[in-house]
Amino acid sequence: MNPHTEHFVLPARLLHWTMALMIIAMLFIGAAMVSTVSTAHSTLVAWHRPIGSAILLLVLLRIVVRLRHPPPALPSDIPAWQRHAARLSHWLLYALMIAMPLIGWAMLAAGGYPVQIFSTLRLPPIAPHDLHLYTVLHRLHTYLAYLFLLTVLMHLAAAMFHGLIRKDGVFRSMAS
Amino acid sequence: MNDRLPLRQQLGRALREHGRAAALIAATVGAVALLFAFDAGWLDPRRLTPAKIANALEAHDGLHEGFRRAHAKGVCFVGHFDANGEGVRLSKARVFAAGRSSLIGRFSTGGGQPYSPDGRLVFHAMALSITAANGEQWRTGMDDTPVFPVATPQAFLDFQVATQPDANGKPDPAKVAAYLQAHPETRAFMQWLKDHPLPSSFANGTYYSINAFRFINAQGDSHFVRWSSLPETPFAAIDKDRLATLDHDFLFDDVRTRITHGPLRWHLLLTLAKDGDPTNNATKQWPDDRESVDVGTLSIERVASEEDSPCRDLNFDPLILPPGIAASGDPLLAARSAVYSTSFTRRASEGPQPSAQAPAIHDAAQNGNRSKP
Numbered sequence: 001m002n003p004h005t006e007h008f009v010l011p012a013r014l015l016h017w018t019m020a021l022m023i024i025a026m027l028f029i030g031a032a033m034v035s036t037v038s039t040a041h042s043t044l045v046a047w048h049r050p051i052g053s054a055i056l057l058l059v060l061l062r063i064v065v066r067l068r069h070p071p072p073a074l075p076s077d078i079p080a081w082q083r084h085a086a087r088l089s090h091w092l093l094y095a096l097m098i099a100m101p102l103i104g105w106a107m108l109a110a111g112g113y114p115v116q117i118f119s120t121l122r123l124p125p126i127a128p129h130d131l132h133l134y135t136v137l138h139r140l141h142t143y144l145a146y147l148f149l150l151t152v153l154m155h156l157a158a159a160m161f162h163g164l165i166r167k168d169g170v171f172r173s174m175a176s
Numbered sequence: 177m178n179d180r181l182p183l184r185q186q187l188g189r190a191l192r193e194h195g196r197a198a199a200l201i202a203a204t205v206g207a208v209a210l211l212f213a214f215d216a217g218w219l220d221p222r223r224l225t226p227a228k229i230a231n232a233l234e235a236h237d238g239l240h241e242g243f244r245r246a247h248a249k250g251v252c253f254v255g256h257f258d259a260n261g262e263g264v265r266l267s268k269a270r271v272f273a274a275g276r277s278s279l280i281g282r283f284s285t286g287g288g289q290p291y292s293p294d295g296r297l298v299f300h301a302m303a304l305s306i307t308a309a310n311g312e313q314w315r316t317g318m319d320d321t322p323v324f325p326v327a328t329p330q331a332f333l334d335f336q337v338a339t340q341p342d343a344n345g346k347p348d349p350a351k352v353a354a355y356l357q358a359h360p361e362t363r364a365f366m367q368w369l370k371d372h373p374l375p376s377s378f379a380n381g382t383y384y385s386i387n388a389f390r391f392i393n394a395q396g397d398s399h400f401v402r403w404s405s406l407p408e409t410p411f412a413a414i415d416k417d418r419l420a421t422l423d424h425d426f427l428f429d430d431v432r433t434r435i436t437h438g439p440l441r442w443h444l445l446l447t448l449a450k451d452g453d454p455t456n457n458a459t460k461q462w463p464d465d466r467e468s469v470d471v472g473t474l475s476i477e478r479v480a481s482e483e484d485s486p487c488r489d490l491n492f493d494p495l496i497l498p499p500g501i502a503a504s505g506d507p508l509l510a511a512r513s514a515v516y517s518t519s520f521t522r523r524a525s526e527g528p529q530p531s532a533q534a535p536a537i538h539d540a541a542q543n544g545n546r547s548k549p
Binding site for chain 1: 183186193194197198200201204205208209211212215216217223224225226229311312313329486489490491493495496499503505507509510511513514515520521524525527528
C-alpha cells in the first residue's frame, strides 16, 4: 500500500466541509418543509432559499479553487472501476450543486412567485411564468434531491471505505 | 491490495478483514438514511401534511383537475391600489407609501366545485396580488366573514372529513354533530352567518384578512394588524332563504355587468390589536372599538375570465409578504401557505383548466374600461 500524503488545499477543504453541512441541511430542510403544515413549514422555507443561494455562490468559488489547485491524484493502486465511480460521482455532485439552486430559482419564477431570498433580497426571475415549465422544474427539483441524497450517501460510504478500510490517505487528504 | 481480484472476492475479503469497519460504514449510512426518512415524515403516519389536507378537500368536493382545491370557481380582475401614505407609520412596505401599486386579483365562491351554483355556499372571497412600484409583492386571500370557522389546521381537516358527503351525496349528520359538539368555534361561525346580513354581490362585500399579521415600520416598531377592504358600493343583503332560486352564476354575472359601468372601489383598512387581543386565533374577533386606519383605495377596473388573465396561474399564498408585513403566530398561516402550494403544484401538473366562468361579458368589460359609462 502506498498512502499518499497530498492534501486538498485549505480553501478546498473549508469549502468542502462547509458545503457538506449546508447540502445535508438543505436536503433535510427541503424534505421536512413539504411534509408539514405546522409553522415549521414557513420557517424552513425561509431557510431553504438563502442556504440554496449560498450553495450556488460557494460552488462557483469552489470550481475556481479546484481549477487553480487540482485535487491530489487518487492512489495508483485503486481499481479502475472505483476510479471511474469516483470520477462519475464527483461530476454528479458538482452538477447537482449547480443545478439544484438554479432549478429552484427557475421553478419559483415559473410558478409566478417572487424569488424572495430574504426580506431585503429579491432575485429577478430566470424563467417565464409558465405552469407547464413549473411542473417540469418542480419534478426535477424533487427527483434530483433524492438523487443528491443517494450520491451524498455513496460519497460518505466511499470516504469511510478509504478512511477505515483502505487507509490509503484519500480520506485524510480532505479531512485533515 | 490486489486490484486484479473480482469485485465479489474483494468485498468478501474486505468483510473478513474489516468486518467492524464495514459495519460502522453501513451503520453510519443507514443512520443518515433513517434520519432522513423520519425528517421527511415517512415514519410518522400521523404527521399533518399538506397532502392530507389537499386530499381531504378533493374527497369533500370531488377532484376537479386543473382547478384550485378550494375556491375553485372564480373570476380574475385587474386594477390598482392608491395608497394615501397613512400606512407608513405602521409598515415600511413600499405599497403603503403614497402612490400607486398595480394589482391582480380574483373573486371566488367557497368550496372546491368549479361548476357549482353561486347560491351553494354563502361566503365569498377576494384574493389580491399587489405589486408595489419597487416590485415588492403582497398577496392575500380574504373572506367576506370577519371570523373563520376553525382555528387550527387539524380542526380544518376534521371539519372537511366530518362534512364530507357520503354515498347519498349528503354528509353523515352524526359525524357533523360530533364535530360541531367538539368545536364551539365552528358553531359560532355558523351562527354568525345566520345572524348577519350577507352581501348580495362581490362588489358590496367587505373582505377580511382572516388572520392577524405583524406590521413593522421603518423604526422597527411592530404592531399586530388585521386588514379589511370596505366597499364603496352600498351594501345590499342577499335573501338567504331564496339562495336556491337564484341564477346559477348570479354573482359572476353581476360583477361582470357592474364593471362595465365603471371601476369598483374598496378602502383598505388596517385594524390595530390592543394588548391581549388574540393574534393567533382566526375564530376570535377583536372588539369593535379597535383603531382602524384607512390606508388607501383598491380600484378594480377590469374583470376577465381566468383563462385570459394571469390570476389563474397565481398562488395567493398569504405568506407572500413584502418587508414590513410578517406572519403572526396564527397556526393557520403556515398551513394555508403549505396547502395552497400543494394545491398549486397539483393543478399546475394537471394542466390549468380554463375557468368555469366563460368570458361571455369579458369583451364588453374590456371595452368598458373607462371611469364612467
